[in-house]
Amino acid sequence: MKIVESIISLNEALATVRETGKTVGLVPTMGALHEGHMALVERARSMADVVVVTVFVNPTQFTNASDLTLYPRTPEKDAALLANHGCDIAFFPSVDEVYPKGYQTPEIPLGTLDKVMEGEFRPGHFKGVVQVVNRFFEVIQPTFAFFGLKDFQQVAVIRFMTDYLQLPVTIVPCPTLRETSGLAMSSRNMRLTTQQLDKAVIIYETLTLAKSLVDTHTPAETKQLALEHFAHSPLKMEYFSIVNPQTLEELTDEWIPGATCCLAAFCGEVRLIDNMTLN
């Protein structure tokens, strides 16, 4: 595996790949890698000739300065994991490398996609995600790009961006990996104490409860019962929405295929998100 830090070295590493027309699979990450990321790398390995992983804690998508400072950083461990899971090129750029002076990002009219759920509580977050993903697409020119469905709204936003800009890349959404407790794997779990890890299981329980109510209750009733269940836990719910998977508009009266329940909650200081397709 090659580790590169500059775009010049990245282009050198990709030169023969481009000349020979090989396919490139990109897995963008913010590091602090875990099994969930490795599943993305393995999926990329199974579909592309060359696998590129970016490890970059993107400052423009953080809406809270302390969240950015506290975001876990484990570059040596990340490099070792990537080397063992079939990554060909690991790109660890600096902020200046990703955003050179005067760098302009195209404006994408995200509409509702950027206003609800994460967009409501982290204004500007998706603008930052779109900025960095678009930048990596421009620099790496991947054939496929792999994203975890734990960030359900992010996948919807990136799909929209790709269609809007007519980018020649196939977005590959990958299922969420869970701990045996049901807790979704996340780099943020590293910040939870053992007790908090136990308490955080309420998130999965609540999603599972919501799924069990689909045949007998409307989306609005399901939400009500799920919120009542969640209220017994010490976690603090930020939002809970049952949404249309394409538009992310909230469903209240009728179920539609692919209706998805998304939530964000604080476990102590740590903000966790998760989702489940309900029908």
Ligand code: PAF
């Ligand atoms: O999902 C993430 O880890 C990030 O939002 C991404 C896609 C790597 C962009 O920084």
